[in-house]
Amino acid sequence: MTEEEKGLSASVIKTEGASGGMLLAPSNEPVIRNLIYTVRGTQVMLDSDLAMLYGVETKALNQAVRRNINRFPERFRFHLTKEESDSLRSQIVTSNAENGRGGRRYMPYAFTEQGVAMLSAVLRSETAIRVSVQIMDAFVEMRHFIASNAALFEQIRAVELRQLQYQKTTDERFERVFDYMETHEAPKQKVFFDGQIYDAFELLVELVQKAEREIVLIDGYVDVGTLNILAKKAPGVAVIVWTHPRTHLTQGDVDTFNAQYPQLEVRHSTAFHDRFLILDGVEAYLVGASLKDAGKKSFGIARLEDEGAANAILTCLKQ
Structure with a gap:
């Protein structure tokens, strides 16, 4: 046994309890399972984790491997790329300080199950053999878990694929709708016939929702x-309703509305025969029927194309 291997064995022996039993009792096996990762489609353990379990420094463990490098072909031990190391780091919840991974100037080495088995031969101590057995038992348990749940994993993958396909289909539909909206202007006028109550309600709601600051209804x-x-x-949009002094709308109705949808103000005027809806002081619509009767009889809604129409109506209201 080389001096280096004797030092490794001595370091490992220091991890034994007073009775000679390993500190890695069977109750600690779930911790080992948590240190097994999948890289390049293979279950592996990192050199720093193995060094921690064996009770030696990571540098010393890798030095022992290099002195016996012919026992560790690529399929037993390989160097992680930066991308693989970064991906693993994002999966590891435990802090670097706890795992001794902080401050490393090189990428970690990953050991496969065969590589872990070979480590026991390199370290040449009964303690190292017992630790390696526990580690390999954890590898086996992980394989059994994956095998016994293969059908479940396949179902999960199938669900994920269906979700991705559904999302792709939904996105394509939205894109077609948005493309249509961009290339087709909203109709400047619309006629509703007797019985089209919902259609009329839907268009009036769409117009109301366009306002960003203020709605004036005459x-x-x-x-x-x-x-x-x-x-x-929309929330925060003020509403001013100009109506006949003998309106059926009570102050109680206004107060109830304002308790949930502020702010509504009701004013009175008899100067208008037609109904108008003005949005943000610039966009005016002529409505052929009272909003409360929309769809009960045939009527039309038309946007006033005259840019000064909205301002002219509002000026008239102030007189």
Whole structure:
């Protein structure tokens, strides 16, 4: 036995308890399993973890291997690439200080199961043999676990593939919708016929949701049905409703609305016959029926193309 190997054996022997039994009792085997990783499709352990289990320094362990390098072909022990080392580091929860991995100036070595078995022959101590047996038992247990759950893993992979395919299909559908929206302008006018209550409601809600700061509605006949549409506005958008003094909308209705969808203000005017919806002070729509009656009879909604129309209506309201 070389002096170096004697030193390794002495270091390992120091890890034995007072009774001569290993500190790595069977109850500690789950810790060993946690130190087994999969690299290049093979289960391996890192040199620093093995050195910790054997009770020696990582440098000393690798030096012993180099003195017997003919026993460690590539399939027994290989150098990790930087990418492989970084990937493993992201999987390891324990801190570098706890595992003694901090401050290394070279990439770790990975030992396969055969490489671990060969280590016991290199270290040449009964303690090293017992530790290697525990490690190889952990390798075997891991293989049995993978084999017994192969069907489950396959099912998980199948689910993941279906999810990826579904996500891809969904993304493609959204892209087609967005492309259509970019190449097709929204209709400037729309006619609804008797019975198209939902269609009318849907378009009015879409218009209300376009507002970013303020909605002004001029409608001589409003009630809680009108508020149901205005409630679809974006948060923080103020609403001013101009309606007939004899409106069916009560102050209690306004207070209830403001408790959840502030801020609504109701003002009165008899100066308008038609209904108008003005968004952010610049976009004006002529609505052929009161919002509460939308779809009950045939009516139309048309955007006013005159750029000054919205301002002219708002100016009239201030007089």
